Amino acid sequence: MTEFQILTEAFLQALVAGLLVGALYGLMCVGLAIIFGIMRVINFAQGDFMMLGMYVTYYIFIGLGVQTFVGSQFGPYLAILISVPVMFVVGYLVHYFLISRVTGSRTAALDGEGHYAQLILTLGIALVLQNGSMMLFGPQLVSIRTPLSSSAWELGPMWGDVLSIFVNKGRGISALISLAIIGLLAVLIGRTRLGKSLRAAADNPVASSYMGIDVTRAYRIAFALGTCITALAGGLLATNYPFHPFVGLEFVIIMYAGVVLGGIGSILGAFWGGMTIGLVQQLASLVLPTQLQNAAIFVFFLLIVTLRPQGLFGRVSERT
Amino acid sequence: MMKRLPSSFVMLLVAAIYFGVALSVDNAYHQLIFTLVLVWACFGLSWNMLSGYTGLVSFGHAAFFGLGAYATVLAQIHLNISPWIMIPVSGLIGAAAGLLVGLPTFRLRGHYFALSMLAYPLALLYVAEWLGLQEVTFPMKRVDAAWYMQFSDPRAYTAIALGMLLLFVQLTRYIERSRFGMALIAIKQNEAAAEAAGIDTLRWKLKAIALSGAIAGATGAFYSVVLLVVTPSSVFGMLVSAQALTVSMFGGVGTVWGPIIGAAILIPLGEILHAELGSTYPGIQGVILGIAIITVILLAPEGIYWKVRDRFRARRSMVPSAVDKLADNSVPDASLIIPPPLASTSSPLTRSPEPPLTAPTATPATPAATATAPPPRDLSTDVVMDVRNISKRFGGLKAVHDVSFSVRRGMILGIIGPNGAGKTTLFNLLNGFLKPDQGQVIIKGNDMAGRKPHVLCALGVGRTFQIMRPFMRLSVAQNVKVGAYVKAENDAQADAYAAQAVQRLGLSDCAHQLASTLTTRELRLMELARAVAGQPDILLLDETLAGLGHDESEDVVAAIRSLSQQGMTIVIIEHTMKAMVRLVDEFVVLDHGEVLTVGKPDTITRDKRVVEAYLGKKWSAQHAAD
Numbered sequence: 019m020t021e022f023q024i025l026t027e028a029f030l031q032a033l034v035a036g037l038l039v040g041a042l043y044g045l046m047c048v049g050l051a052i053i054f055g056i057m058r059v060i061n062f063a064q065g066d067f068m069m070l071g072m073y074v075t076y077y078i079f080i081g082l083g084v085q086t087f088v089g090s091q092f093g094p095y096l097a098i099l100i101s102v103p104v105m106f107v108v109g110y111l112v113h114y115f116l117i118s119r120v121t122g123s124r125t126a127a128l129d130g131e132g133h134y135a136q137l138i139l140t141l142g143i144a145l146v147l148q149n150g151s152m153m154l155f156g157p158q159l160v161s162i163r164t165p166l167s168s169s170a171w172e173l174g175p176m177w178g179d180v181l182s183i184f185v186n187k188g189r190g191i192s193a194l195i196s197l198a199i200i201g202l203l204a205v206l207i208g209r210t211r212l213g214k215s216l217r218a219a220a221d222n223p224v225a226s227s228y229m230g231i232d233v234t235r236a237y238r239i240a241f242a243l244g245t246c247i248t249a250l251a252g253g254l255l256a257t258n259y260p261f262h263p264f265v266g267l268e269f270v271i272i273m274y275a276g277v278v279l280g281g282i283g284s285i286l287g288a289f290w291g292g293m294t295i296g297l298v299q300q301l302a303s304l305v306l307p308t309q310l311q312n313a314a315i316f317v318f319f320l321l322i323v324t325l326r327p328q329g330l331f332g333r334v335s336e337r338t
Numbered sequence: 339m340m341k342r343l344p345s346s347f348v349m350l351l352v353a354a355i356y357f358g359v360a361l362s363v364d365n366a367y368h369q370l371i372f373t374l375v376l377v378w379a380c381f382g383l384s385w386n387m388l389s390g391y392t393g394l395v396s397f398g399h400a401a402f403f404g405l406g407a408y409a410t411v412l413a414q415i416h417l418n419i420s421p422w423i424m425i426p427v428s429g430l431i432g433a434a435a436g437l438l439v440g441l442p443t444f445r446l447r448g449h450y451f452a453l454s455m456l457a458y459p460l461a462l463l464y465v466a467e468w469l470g471l472q473e474v475t476f477p478m479k480r481v482d483a484a485w486y487m488q489f490s491d492p493r494a495y496t497a498i499a500l501g502m503l504l505l506f507v508q509l510t511r512y513i514e515r516s517r518f519g520m521a522l523i524a525i526k527q528n529e530a531a532a533e534a535a536g537i538d539t540l541r542w543k544l545k546a547i548a549l550s551g552a553i554a555g556a557t558g559a560f561y562s563v564v565l566l567v568v569t570p571s572s573v574f575g576m577l578v579s580a581q582a583l584t585v586s587m588f589g590g591v592g593t594v595w596g597p598i599i600g601a602a603i604l605i606p607l608g609e610i611l612h613a614e615l616g617s618t619y620p621g622i623q624g625v626i627l628g629i630a631i632i633t634v635i636l637l638a639p640e641g642i643y644w645k646v647r648d649r650f651r652a653r654r655s656m657v658p659s660a661v662d663k664l665a666d667n668s669v670p671d672a673s674l675i676i677p678p679p680l681a682s683t684s685s686p687l688t689r690s691p692e693p694p695l696t697a698p699t700a701t702p703a704t705p706a707a708t709a710t711a712p713p714p715r716d717l718s719t720d721v722v723m724d725v726r727n728i729s730k731r732f733g734g735l736k737a738v739h740d741v742s743f744s745v746r747r748g749m750i751l752g753i754i755g756p757n758g759a760g761k762t763t764l765f766n767l768l769n770g771f772l773k774p775d776q777g778q779v780i781i782k783g784n785d786m787a788g789r790k791p792h793v794l795c796a797l798g799v800g801r802t803f804q805i806m807r808p809f810m811r812l813s814v815a816q817n818v819k820v821g822a823y824v825k826a827e828n829d830a831q832a833d834a835y836a837a838q839a840v841q842r843l844g845l846s847d848c849a850h851q852l853a854s855t856l857t858t859r860e861l862r863l864m865e866l867a868r869a870v871a872g873q874p875d876i877l878l879l880d881e882t883l884a885g886l887g888h889d890e891s892e893d894v895v896a897a898i899r900s901l902s903q904q905g906m907t908i909v910i911i912e913h914t915m916k917a918m919v920r921l922v923d924e925f926v927v928l929d930h931g932e933v934l935t936v937g938k939p940d941t942i943t944r945d946k947r948v949v950e951a952y953l954g955k956k957w958s959a960q961h962a963a964d
Contacts, residue, residue: 135635142635149621152624153621153622311464
């Protein structure tokens with residue numbers, strides 16, 4: 019094996035890792051983008067909804083006996099499936115009782131159109147979720163164990179039988195599920211009546227309400243949908259990543275970086291934004307020490323945003 | 339209203355009481371809380387300086403805070419420099435970092451700005467970890483301990499923190515009242531309008547972030563001394579930035595008191611909960627604190643300070659507001675400056691029968707019609723603005739194409755044209771919001787095409803907007819004063835210009851009302867006053883009559899006419915032909931971005947092409963038959 023082949027293998031391995039992680043980050047970002055893009059609310063609790071999704075999945079898997087009946091191989095995925103409606107309801111209720119009070123028509127008269135109130139409200143929610151989870155679930159690391167995440171598919175050997183790439187089965191399946199969900203969402207948002215009302219509410223809430231769209235309801239559904247999608251990404255991540263009640267903090271920033279990269283308001287753009295973050299993170303490990311992997315994300319992020327303020331896929335929509 | 343003196347006095351009294359109570363506490367932990375309240379209040383003030391006044395929310399203030407903290411601890415370890423020196427030095431470092439961050443990041447607006455700010459402290463956090471600065475401790479000093487700010491009595495820290503806070507409060511209050519603060523508030527309300535009012539927004543924003551960074555750097559430096567240990571997440575972490583946001587927003591954004599109120603409530607609450615319950619039920623302190631924040635913000639979405647103040651104001655609103663020299667001088671004159679045309683509005687018909695265009699039964703001009711047109715005025719031939727072949731395209735759309743006209747001193751030039759004719763785009767080209775693709779805008783002999791709005795404003799081009807952008811939380815006089823700074827050398831002169839403008843527009847009666855209490859008519863007049871206060875040579879008015887009822891619009895027309903009689907050169911965009919015909923000296927008619935024709939009102943209203951452009955060929959054909 020020549021030096022060049024070793025380098026190539028390392029690069030391809032990092033590329034694959036980046037794509038797999040990127041697909042998950044992309045899904046998280048899409049969850050956030052639905053909330054952020056449609057409601058323009060900066061939700062700092064998004065990472066904590068993801069954390070909650072991880073715990074809900076975990077307890078459905080362990081506590082509801084999914085593990086005993088279905089087994090560890092596919093049990094986690096069934097648990098994730100069950101967690102989706104649970105988290106939808108959580109998001110729905112959070113919007114109903116809290117978020118709706120500082121968004122929409124009520125905020126028109128407030129300073130900064132209520133953005134200050136939204137920010138601090140979601141910071142408060144984040145505090146409650148993090149610390150509440152610590153009380154309920156304890157501070158220790160938890161993981162959802164599946165044999166899939168400790169085995170891999172081997173691509174290759176190729177290039178004269180010296181070069182192989184390993185794809186972790188757990189991550190591979192998670193990435194495939196992410197793609198499938200994105201596909202479903204694209205149909206939901208692009209083709210259905212609900213999707214149309216969501217897009218209309220995002221585009222111009224006032225005009226939408228004149229057209230008979232219940233904007234508050236559209237926002238509520240967007241919030242619940244965004245919550246359960248990010249939580250779903252969290253569940254997928256949990257099969258491969260030990261977590262704790264404060265795990266959300268690590269990811270909320272990645273999510274925002276992805277959403278801004280993709281272009282605020284573009285839901286599919288957010289997926290590519292998240293994917294980009296995953297790739298940058300993994301490819302940076304080839305040239306940078308591990309501690310600087312995440313610094314690379316932020317430097318890259320700043321570069322893109324300064325050079326292309328509307329994001330990679332966004333459009334400029336400012337008017338005087 | 340005896341406002342300034344007492345609030346300084348109250349502030350010192352509160353500080354003295356606070357310090358008195360702090361002195362009597364001998365428990366070291368409780369003493370620490372007394373210090374931390376002040377530290378986070380300082381940090382909140384730093385955040386408020388940038389984000390509270392300019393409205394550009396920063397999620398990255400930990401960057402400045404952490405740089406100060408690390409600079410101080412590393413300087414002591416490696417260079418043996420005392421924190422007494424490093425705290426001010428950290429201020430400088432914070433200011434420099436602020437400028438470095440601001441220059442690229444201020445290109446972004448709104449959410450983009452807020453989220454981009456997140457990246458700076460987090461990148462620094464990982465860099466600090468990579469440099470192996472996981473836990474840096476101040477070396478203990480037995481000799482000269484006080485020189486290294488290592489006091490055995492923790493009350494000394496409280497005293498220093500109190501001193502810092504008082505300094506920052508004074509600074510903030512000074513800025514709040516000065517041209518600096520006004521500029522920032524104007525930026526918060528509407529950056530474009532601020533630019534048009536002659537405010538160099540980038541310069542003021544950079545000043546704000548430098549000052550804000552300086553306060554944060556110094557505060558971070560002091561914080562590290564108090565805690566003796568610096569870790570990346572304790573100074574660069576997201577929770578540090580969040581702390582600045584939380585205390586400020588909880589207390590109230592955009593006021594010096596907000597962060598102080600927020601810190602005074604939230605920090606002790608958090609710490610006491612932590613101490614009392616943290617060990618028995620880990621996490622419960624966070625839950626209670628979170629619930630407290632949620633509850634308060636649902637009840638007072640703009641923060642405690644504004645809630646209390648609004649309630650207080652509401653109760654007091656029956657009492658007429660304070661009368662000071664501005665109101666005193668202007669009230670008696672108010673009736674005098676109402677121009678004669680206003681008096682005639684009660685019987686508009688006698689003065690101006692309906693102009694041909696609005697009357698379907700238009701007859702060719704008769705001597706009678708000419709008689710009712712405004713008396714032709716002797717206009718100066720002195721050209722104050724010469725627009726030559728100006729063009730602007732957006733992609734394939736020729737928004738403005740090869741437009742030329744000249745504005746002569748003292749005239750009222752009307753720019754009319756159907757929707758989408760490129761009227762507002764033309765204004766944006768003239769006052770610098772847009773850069774023309776080609777052509778020249780000659781003002782005072784220089785081509786000013788493509789210069790920034792504030793430069794053009796300083797040169798004498800004032801403008802108002804189609805969508806009104808009043809500064810709602812400011813009084814009428816203050817709103818107008820923002821516009822006066824562009825030409826004023828100092829505050830006194832700005833006040834004088836503002837008072838004069840308020841008087842010229844007949845707003846003296848409501849000079850001290852908050853803009854949020856005005857009617858549409860008064861708001862329009864206030865916007866005019868704001869533009870007039872900048873002592874412009876040319877005033878660009880963008881649909882100033884939009885949204886006004888008949889009588890209201892007569893008032894505004896009268897005000898414009900009186901400005902013109904006092905020598906102001908005016909260019910006005912308007913839809914309502916009727917009002918325009920009696921107002922302007924000359925029309926420029928735009929259609930599809932091009933000049934259709936230029937001429938006097940009576941010729942324009944009979945021009946077939948104009949009628950067609952406005953009302954369509956069909957209408958014009960039908961009525962031509964009559």
